[in-house]
Amino acid sequence: MALCNNAKLSHVPQDLSDYLEELQLNYNHIQTLQDDSILRYPSLKTLSLACNSVEKIESNTFQDSKLLESLNLANNNLHFGFQETSYALKQLPCLRALDLSENKLDDKMATTLLQNLTSLEYLNLSGNLLQRLDETSFQDLHLLKELNLQRNIIFEIDAAFGSNHKLQRLNLAFNYLPCLTDFDMSQLLVLNASHNFIEWFISRQDINETFQLETLDLSNNKLLFFPFLPSQSHLRNLYLSHNTISFYEHLADNAKFPNLTTTIEFYNMKNYTNNVTAQLWNDSLHGDISSLEILDLRVNQVKYFPQGFIRKMPMLARLRMCTNCLATLNLTSEQFSVTLYELDLSNNRLKQIAADEGSLTALSNLTYVNLSLNKLERLPSELFSLLSSLRSVDLSYNNIDICVSEEAENSTDMIAPCVDWKEVASLEKLYLKGCNLKIIPPSAFAGLSLTHLELSDNPGLIVKQSIQDLSRSLQHLGLGNTQIRDFDFSPFHSLKSLSISSNSLNHLPNSLLNLDLKVLDLRDNRLSTIPPGHANTLALKLHHVFLTGNPFNCCQTEWFRTFEATKTVNMVAKSDLECEDILQVRHRVEHFQSFLCLQQNGESIYWYILLFLSISLTFVSISIIVLLTFKSKMLHKSIKNKCLKPTSY
Template sequence: MPVRRIHHILLCLLHMWTILTSVSSHPQHSICQLIQRTAVCNNGSLSSVPARLPKDLEELQLNHNNIQTLQNNFLLDYPSLKTLSLACNSLEKIELNTFQDSKLLQSLNLAKNKLHVGYEETSNALKTLPRLRALDLSENELNDEMIATLLQNLTSLEYLNLSGNVLGRLDETSFSDLHQLKELDLQRNIMYEIAGAFDSNPKLQRLNLAFNYLLCLTDFHMTQLVVLNASHNFIEWFGSRQDLNDTFLLETLDLSDNRLFFFPFLPNHSHLRNLYLSHNNIRFYEHLADNSTLPNSTTTVEFYNMNKYSGNVTAQLWDESIHGDITSLEILDLRGNQVQYFPHGFIQKMPVLSRLQMCTNCLETLNLTSEQFSGSLYELDVSNNRLNQIAADVGMLTALGNLTYLNLSLNEIKLLPSGLFSSLPSLRSVDLSYNNVGFCLPEESETKTDNSTTCLDWKNIASLRQLFLKGCNLKIIPSSAFTGLSLTHLELSDNPGVIVQESLKGLRTLQHLGLGNTYIQDFDFSHFQSLKSLIISGNYLSHLPPSLLNLI
């Protein structure tokens, strides 16, 4: 009896062992999610490609696994693959015949691996992919020589990502086989030279050179390029080739966070729409043309490339043609530079300009009329400058019918055009924080000088929704100051002792109210049923007002 019982137990264990063995021999099935012809097998601790998946798979994702070598037999079962992703696998090499039955493969993601270890064998494997269009080799510790080897004969490539490697110097041989290339990402390498590197890529439209060590771009002649990002380098000079009469297709140029001293020498003919120049050392030098004030000054500037990779550059400091074609410009970002003024006719040359961002410069005056801003202007940010006066005639204010966002904060403004804000029908947001401006009191006549005023009148500006008057040294706000307004945002913080209670009662549309550091001791919040955020720090409140608690 005991023997028979043991026999039955052994049979049960044997049956259970058969089941467990069957499951453990193909553990990959449980971690792969099948969606039509896509298998998602990410984060599965896999050391090889799963077997027995559908034969007609077109996409296989194997990201975040432990595949160190892509062996010859791994993909034999999936001849229909078009997309293969192996990012984050510690992959060191791909064996020669891995893709022998993957002739349809078009997209291959090998990002964040260790392909620098076996790049030569991997290169031979890549050459067997006749339809490969997209290749991601980012963050693989690849240097110039390794990249040159890996890219040999990849003539069908259209998209290539080489970001996050250790590329230093590129030349005319680096991408010489990539005649179909349309997009190239080279950001976050250690590149200091790119002489002639893209001359063999006539179809290249998008080029990312950000976060490298480039010192200059003085022979820009890529007429087919649409987007160029060369931000976060050490570029002191950008100049396009001035002897080309072709129209450049360039639409977006990003040179922000560099060391530019001069406004870039743009192409003579282009479709440039977006120009990003923030955080450089740009200023204009037109005033140096008057040698009577600076008799010993020069009329030209020369840039010497000390590494002798290209010729020297000489340019007239105040020659208007050095700005190139900016007639299509819609966005100009000059934040964080040293601009003191705009050259004569500079703004006028941008008839469709919609956004001008001039925060943190050295502007001392701004005359909207003489600069002749276009009616397309949608956003004007001249905050954190040295402005003490804004000037404009009635005609110019009427022309600025599209102006929606106006930021004049952190200046020294004392005079503004009479009716500035009421004359702008689309105005939704105004920031005058940290200026010495105040409200016009009803019992006082406005102090005017040459159509300018020292106080502000906000009544009945129907379009206005956001008003920022932080730190304006306000003392009294008239009870009728906000009559006819439908404000959603009002910022009055950092105005110690300001009297506001009566003036705010009519603003039942307020959603955000700032009253921090205004020394209020009590306040009735019962009028603000739409309030979503409130700043009341730095005051003398001994307790939260009951009217506020009722809103919670």
């Protein structure tokens, strides 16, 4: 191997080993590969010329490179000499991997360059100017397995992959495709069509063979409907986030909507042939989702799940539904699979969740539950206590209280206005941010070994005794905006991350100095300084510290220099740190001129200016008073001396 990257070369070096198998010439200034450029290296298997200025490869450059398997020509200017370069590429009978990305190639140029490359298995054409693909685009690439076409301007695909029967991975992301209809690539394993303008994804329903597709990414498009998937497939991962998907099963109710049609027709916009008629709320359109393990529907407009939809996914492990329009969830009727591992329903409109003991017990593998940013006020009384594998729960920004243990034990209600975690020994992370909590019962966390507890944004929360049971296990504690004052953190020896932001603190709690903290959030308090001794102690331990939003004294910023000198401490948003001088003028701490302050005792020179002005004003005042006091006597004497002289007569 020879590494000649960033060497300012304008040609291929000729003094390397004759038996060289790999040559890297990235980030140089080579413009042309001449016929004799690599003639000395017949054993070459890998050649990389990425990020040069290559405009063409002369036609006989590879005449003796019969062993070359991988050629990287990314980020060059092959659009200038693509015709001659195509002749050179045809002399590579063993070429398996070719990177032509970022070369300003249009459709015709790419087709010309790829002619007769029958051995090619991996092709990268990303970042070019391709617009329309047809049956001639890749017709000679019969062995192609992986094709990257992302970041072009493709808006139409017309039978472009009909000759690529071995193609398994296809990347069409970041293009301009309006739809993908008549999808029939049964051999494909991975299809990434994210970040397009796709409104419809429709598979061929008349194909009897099983599609091998395992991963389908249609995120960041304009899908209106759940994709019409193959009727037989091995689909495991389906990514549909950031679309406008809804379900329309309710429109099939003739009693409520007697005048609505239940079918829709899709036309081939080219010649209006091969029309497809679909019944939008027909369950069969969801296709075969029996193998699905990940369903990502984040940021859509889903209001409900169609009847039986969840039951069609017996292998589902992760359901991501944050930022949708769900108003209710019935765990009993939906019958989630025992394989469910992650359930994210955050930022919806949930007002209630229904569940019975059987449905909760069935979710024995559920580990992560996120119900934050909903409108929950009541929950099933045993919602969490029956989930035996639960490790992380997020109930932030709901109006849910914590049950007193006696209330939880004596309650017979199926729905309760509070939550309880009794006997959930597996629980590690609990987020109760912004839940309007006022007091946490003393035994709320008894029997738990939480590592993360987030209680921020609960103003006036009383927590002093309630979290003592977690002193050995707790690693992250969030108490921001809780109005805490002199809280004793010394028992929490395992604490690594602490947030006490937005609490109007005017000094740093001394109990923090004995902890081995790595992250400390002190934003939006009333700190005027951090004592040098405290700063020195913290600088030896902290990795990240948040300090913005405090009215620091510009003449007491030794802590800033201490943290800045300690290369292991990251002052997050350091450039936004501000301080005030004696005249209450704000400055950026890192730009404040230290000569304006005396170094001893941190006193500002402005104090001396004010002291001088005060003394001067006092002296002037005394002088005026003395002048006014003796004014009459002085005036009388002056008149007498000048005007009352004796006359000559």
